[in-house]
Amino acid sequence: MVPLISVIIPAWNESRLLASTLEAVSKAQASAEFSFDMQLIVVDDGSRDGTGDVACAWADVVLRFPVNSGKGAAMFAGWQAASGEIVVFLDADLGSTAEKFPLLLEPVLRGEADLTVAKLPPASIPGGFGLVRGLAGRGVRLLSGYDSGAPLSGQRAMRSEVLRCCERKYQGFGAEVGMMVDAVRLGFRIVELEVPFRHRETGRTWQGWIHRGKQLCEVGLTLWQCWRKPAC
Template sequence: MMMPEVSVIVPAFNEERYIEETLRSIRKACAALRDRRTEIVVVDDGSRDGTFKLAMPLSDLVVQHPRSYGKGTALHTGCKMAHGRILVFLDADLGATAERFPSLVEPLLLGQSDMVIASLPPVKKKSGFGLVKKLARKGVHRLSGFEPVAPLSGQRAAHRGVLEHIGRFAGGFGVEVGLTIDAVKLGYRVQELDVPFAHRVSGRDIGGWMHRGKQLCAVGGTLWSRWRQPIC
């Protein structure tokens, strides 16, 4: 059996509203990679809705956690189960815009980058006050020297060897910050690229504030751990 060259890993938690459109768009986009063999791996992080059932017919593999362990653990599981030499991380709520993921892969195939991070266009809906993003941006810059535009972006692609060399995934919503810091400090070429992805944006309601509170704690914890235990 021929192994896939590109594996798309989609962590999902209670995403029955978006998962089908996202996966159909990913599958459609795989054709844009022409002769590159691809696979789609979904990690259902203990969802309590129909995410697992809806993802099954649209994926090559669906892994189900018995309970929610957080995004970092879901991505780690996906990496262990995927077979591609290029790993792409996409959020489950991208919907039709997930079709644009080949833009992240191209610089890797051309040998221009080792990790590519999507910078999304500004959103129209008001959410928070940008505190988490500011903390993440300043923290990444302080700890690695790299000044990111999109420090919290979950849409990224990297060579498998980069992620294996890093060898650790921060917990929860701090995973992206940790991966960026570690990749830069290890000397890998990290590139940000404008890609018009769009996903669900939390508003200024109780649910939105709770989500951003979890993000703030996770990002702060990751920055602290990367300061205390630098990868090199």
């Protein structure tokens, strides 16, 4: 039986790169070494640059938020609209490298993992100083015992059961970290694998510092929530 895969892409002001990402996702279905049906969902998180209009040309479902609500809220809304037995989350700015997403599906389809997480190649330009990743990695390890190599990765695939059991509504950029903590504590199997995705790099610019500062706050809040109210 051919599995149905729901691919969910949260997007905020990503009209410049979204079309190439969605085109690559569509090509991946035709070029993959195994067969699957696909439901493509884009969540336009209050964009002001026509992101939703770009999505309509490619996606099966486009959800539009009137205001920006954060990545966690967009991921949750996408999952609520998903019908697939396997759910894939991808960032909107992957461009042509999004075509590699079936690599995340293989361990799940073989029954070797319940959740797979992509480890991306090193950045080509200097970014932050590792504060957010360090906080995320230490938090996941302390709260679940799992030593993650990619706790912040937004590229992941999972059986829909994982999302049904992880009932928490995760906050903003802390969504991936919270999901990992809860999945481990609930006994799900995680496999991290290298996938040659590339996304936009902000580098050491004001935009990059603002993004990482917000990410640091939201990851910290999510870890506190996971500690205060464990999944099990």
